[in-house]
Amino acid sequence: MARAIWKGALVLGKSTLSVQLFSAVQDQVIHFRLLHEKDRVPVEQRIIRKSDGQEVPKEDRRKAYPLGRDEAVILQPDELAELEPESSREIELCRFVRRGLLGDQWFDRPYYLAPDKDNGDYFALADAIDHAGVVGIARWVMRKKRYLGALTSSDGYLIMTALRRAEQVISVSRIEVPATRRPDQRELKMAEQLMSSIEGDFEPQLWKNEYRGRVHELLDAKARGKTLKLVAPKRKPAGGDLADLLQRSLTGTKERKVA
Amino acid sequence: MPEAREPHAPVRAFWSGTITFGLVSIPVDLFAAVRPRRTAMKMVDAKGKPLGRQYYCPKDGTKLSNNDIVRGFETENGKMVVVSDKELEGIAPDKSRDIDLRSFVPADQIPPMYYDRPYFLAPSGKSTKAYHLLAETMERTGRVGIGSFVMRDHEYLVAILSENGVLRAETLRFADELHTPEEVGLPKRAKVSRSRVTALAKEIARLTRDEVDTHELADQYAASIQALAESKEKKGKDVVRLAGADEEEADAGTSNVIDLMAVLRRSLSPQAKVTTADQFDAAPSETEPSRRAPRKRPAKRVSTARTRKAPKKRTAHK
Numbered sequence: 001m002a003r004a005i006w007k008g009a010l011v012l013g014k015s016t017l018s019v020q021l022f023s024a025v026q027d028q029v030i031h032f033r034l035l036h037e038k039d040r041v042p043v044e045q046r047i048i049r050k051s052d053g054q055e056v057p058k059e060d061r062r063k064a065y066p067l068g069r070d071e072a073v074i075l076q077p078d079e080l081a082e083l084e085p086e087s088s089r090e091i092e093l094c095r096f097v098r099r100g101l102l103g104d105q106w107f108d109r110p111y112y113l114a115p116d117k118d119n120g121d122y123f124a125l126a127d128a129i130d131h132a133g134v135v136g137i138a139r140w141v142m143r144k145k146r147y148l149g150a151l152t153s154s155d156g157y158l159i160m161t162a163l164r165r166a167e168q169v170i171s172v173s174r175i176e177v178p179a180t181r182r183p184d185q186r187e188l189k190m191a192e193q194l195m196s197s198i199e200g201d202f203e204p205q206l207w208k209n210e211y212r213g214r215v216h217e218l219l220d221a222k223a224r225g226k227t228l229k230l231v232a233p234k235r236k237p238a239g240g241d242l243a244d245l246l247q248r249s250l251t252g253t254k255e256r257k258v259a
Numbered sequence: 260m261p262e263a264r265e266p267h268a269p270v271r272a273f274w275s276g277t278i279t280f281g282l283v284s285i286p287v288d289l290f291a292a293v294r295p296r297r298t299a300m301k302m303v304d305a306k307g308k309p310l311g312r313q314y315y316c317p318k319d320g321t322k323l324s325n326n327d328i329v330r331g332f333e334t335e336n337g338k339m340v341v342v343s344d345k346e347l348e349g350i351a352p353d354k355s356r357d358i359d360l361r362s363f364v365p366a367d368q369i370p371p372m373y374y375d376r377p378y379f380l381a382p383s384g385k386s387t388k389a390y391h392l393l394a395e396t397m398e399r400t401g402r403v404g405i406g407s408f409v410m411r412d413h414e415y416l417v418a419i420l421s422e423n424g425v426l427r428a429e430t431l432r433f434a435d436e437l438h439t440p441e442e443v444g445l446p447k448r449a450k451v452s453r454s455r456v457t458a459l460a461k462e463i464a465r466l467t468r469d470e471v472d473t474h475e476l477a478d479q480y481a482a483s484i485q486a487l488a489e490s491k492e493k494k495g496k497d498v499v500r501l502a503g504a505d506e507e508e509a510d511a512g513t514s515n516v517i518d519l520m521a522v523l524r525r526s527l528s529p530q531a532k533v534t535t536a537d538q539f540d541a542a543p544s545e546t547e548p549s550r551r552a553p554r555k556r557p558a559k560r561v562s563t564a565r566t567r568k569a570p571k572k573r574t575a576h577k
Contacts, residue, residue, distance in 0.1 A: 002443045013462035022443045024372055028436050032342070035331040036316040036323055040339055042331070043314040043323055047302065050309045050503060053322075061310060063300040063507055064499060065488040072504075073488040074307055074497035075300070083483050095475055096467040100367060104418075104429045105292055106476075106536075107374040112443050119449035121459075127451055128459040134467055137475060146480050154370055156448055157440050161371055165478035166537035168294045170516060172379065174423040175528035183392040191396040194281045195363045199402060202368040204416070204434040207407060211414035214350040219332050222340045228350065242283065242389055249281025 006142050007116060010125070010151075012093045017125060018116035019091070021142075024159065025109060030215055084144050091140040091160075093151065099133050102150060105169045113151075113158040126153040137163075183242070190246040197250070274410040275383060276356040278419060278426075280393055284357075286384035289410075290522060291514040292377035292427060294535060297481040300507045307499025344412075351409045358417060358428075360404035369403070369418060373431040379519065380419070380426040381526040390426065397421040405431075425527065473536045 004020035011017075034043045046055045063080065064072035115122035129136065129151065136151030138160065148163045183191070221228050272288035279285075302310040314323040321327075331339045382390040397403060397420065404419040416431040491497055520533040 002438065012459065013465070015459060015462065022438070024438050024443075025432065026436055026438050026442075028433070030332065032330040032332055033339075034314065034328050035339065035341065036318070036321075037327055037329045037341075039316065039318055040331065040341065041316055041318045043328060044317045046313050046315055047310050048313045049304055050311050053313070056304050056310055060305050062303050062305055062307075064303045064307065064501060064504065065300050065484055066501055067488060067492060070501045071492075072301060072303070072307075072499050072501040073491045074303060074499060075484065075487060075491075076497070079487060083480070083487065085480070094466070095472070096463050097471050098467075098469065101471050103422075104369075104371070104374045104420075105377040107371045110372040110437070112438070112440065112445060114443065114445050115449075119446055120452060121455060123449050124451045124455040125459050127456050128463055131456070132460060132463050132467070134463060136463075148476060150371065152371060154372070155440065157445055159372060161374075163476060164293060165296060165481070166473040166476040167297055167478050167481065167535055168513075169536040170292050170294060170379075170514065170519065171534055171536065172423055172425045172523060173530070173532040173534070175425060175523075175531050177391050177424060177528070181387050181391060183388055183395065187388075187392055188396060188399075191280075191392050192400065195396055195400055195402065198361065199363045199400075202364040202405065204373060204431070207405075207416050207433060209414045209416075209433045209435070210352060211350070211409050214352075215347065215412075218342065218346060218350055219334070219340055222342070223334045223338055228346075240282075242392065245282040249283065252282065 004114070005111075008089045008091050008140060008142075010091045010093060010113070010138075012125070012136075015121065017118060017121050019113045019122070019158070020116050021160065022112040022114060023109075024112050028209070028212065030212065030219070085141045085146050087144065088141050091138050091149075093136045093138050095137040096129075096132070096134040097137065099135055099152075102135055102163070105171075106163045107150065108162040108164050110159055110161040111149075113160055122158065123156060126156050126158050129153045129158075130156075187243050187246060190243070190250060194246060194249050272381075272383075273378065274408075276358060276408060278358045278360060278380070278393070278404075278406075280360050280389075280404070283389050283392070285382065285389045285393060287380040287390070287426070288383045288522070288526075289428060290379045290381065290519055292379045293513055294516060295513040296478060298478070298484055300484075301501055301504035302507055303499060303501075303504055307497070309502055309504030311503070311505040347412050352414075356408075358406040358408045358419065360406045360419060362405045363397070363400070363402040364405055366401055366403045366420060369431065372437055373416075375415075375430040375432050378428040378430070379514075379523070380428055381522055383526065387527070391424070393419075394421040394424050394426050398424070425523070425531075473538070477537055 002022050004022055006021040007018070008021065009016050009018050035041060036043055047058075047061060048054060049056050062074045062076065064074050066072045113122075130153045138147075138149045138151050140147050140149070148165065149160045150163055152159050152161070218228050272290060274289040275287070276289075277284045277286050304310060314328060315321065316323055316327075329341050329343065331341050333339055393404075403421075405417070406419065407414055407416050409415070416433050418429045418431055420427050420429065516533050516535065520531060523531040523533065
């Protein structure tokens with residue numbers, strides 16, 4: 001069993017529910033180190049003053065908040081400490097919105113919530129969220145930082161996904177496409193046919209990270225003193241008449257099996 | 260690697276390649292669809308002099324430049340294997356420059372857990388007809404295309420979606436990058452009391468709204484930092500001039516709103532307007548960045564994210 005990264009209490013109106021937080025993300029990253037090429041020694045990063053290249057120890061470093069193009073204000077450590085939120089174990093559920101109103105761009109890092117004591121209420125909340133078709137918006141303070149999260153249910157379990165802030169999420173207004181660039185009805189119809197010929201369900205288990213596998217192979221081979229044959233990526237030439245390409249794609253998919 | 264950032268360098272694509280839909284190819288450039296949080300600060304010394312990061316060799320004490328540095332992987336038995344960028348590029352699958360849309364799935368079928376990072380796709384070819392064709396067809400059918408591609412030494416599973424006539428990509432986690440409830444050790448489902456579900460449903464209904472109020476999703480911490488900085492500025496306290504100090508924590512995968520708008524206007528439509536969810540409109544002043552709320556950060560070079568040996572890129576793989 002994994003270790004909980006944090007314990008807290010979900011607060012919804014008059015109800016309180018003790019929960020544990022587990023990271024839902026499993027690190028599969030291949031960790032490289034930076035080495036000095038000449039002697040293969042892992043490099044060291046130092047913080048230096050740009051004007052004279054001298055190393056600056058931690059106690060002499062400050063943070064400056066940029067205002068405008070080249071002006072900034074130093075925020076002293078005691079001033080920053082004062083801005084730290086008060087520590088708390090409460091996860092406040094302050095709002096619910098219909099599922100789908102928060103788009104993919106908001107979602108950052110997912111966590112599983114596990115019941116700490118009362119299993120019954122945990123599953124009751126997951127059911128209630130599921131039936132209502134909603135997403136809960138939550139706030140909490142964890143390790144001296146404020147978090148904003150979306151509470152959802154999946155297969156009867158509660159999931160909390162950290163959200164990005166409103167200032168970070170970018171959208172583009174609806175664009176008008178000039179008539180000369182718009183596809184015609186026939187092209188649209190063929191595109192829709194082509195799309196429906198390869199439509200399916202989202203099945204993430206079918207997708208494997210092949211490149212990660214190849215990096216592991218490369219590292220294994222090199223560790224054993226072998227070399228791998230390298231291939232340069234090719235670029236596929238694009239071109240041709242759109243309607244013609246769609247037509248040929250449609251004929252093609254009739255025989256082709258789609259992954 | 261510390262790199263001088265010009266305040267207004269143009270936004271650069273993270274990745275350029277081709278979306279293939281059947282035999283139809285759509286050349287695109289990819290740009291981040293998130294901005295950095297407005298909490299990022301610059302490193303200075305106590306007197307306000309700019310600081311930066313510098314790599315050294317701990318053995319001989321020499322200052323190292325990008326050219327002196329290679330990537331190494333430590334095997335389980337402690338052996339260090341050196342890997343070159345060329346080798347990592349060489350093992351990329353043949354079609355790594357393509358996002359081959361192999362399946363179209365209903366947009367609401369993707370569990371939010373899978374969402375990783377959002378990007379905008381701008382057409383990069385001469386003709387944009389195929390781009391609009393894909394966007395319009397996906398919007399009509401409510402489906403999103405699924406494919407995978409290799410970008411800067413990572414393979415990504417990706418959903419291509421259409422919003423307001425603009426194509427977006429959301430990179431997705433691979434299934435093996437997410438834990439299952441069993442792996443985490445979540446308990447088996449317990450008996451649920453009907454009356455508790457009803458009571459909780461009532462509380463939920465009381466708090467449910469039909470719209471997202473973005474004020475509730477605002478960055479409170481960023482606002483408090485900005486307020487503090489501005490009040491000190493008014494008093495003339497600790498005000499310094501900044502020239503090329505490095506960010507405290509580099510957040511590579513982000514875009515500048517003004518530059519992004521310029522790109523989309525050029526490639527898509529002169530009317531394209533880029534906004535953030537807090538309604539911050541980048542349109543009015545494209546020349547002189549306003550110094551007041553909402554603060555416009557000096558344009559950050561998206562390209563720094565491409566620096567292979569940037570401090571944060573010690574990891575090369577997901």
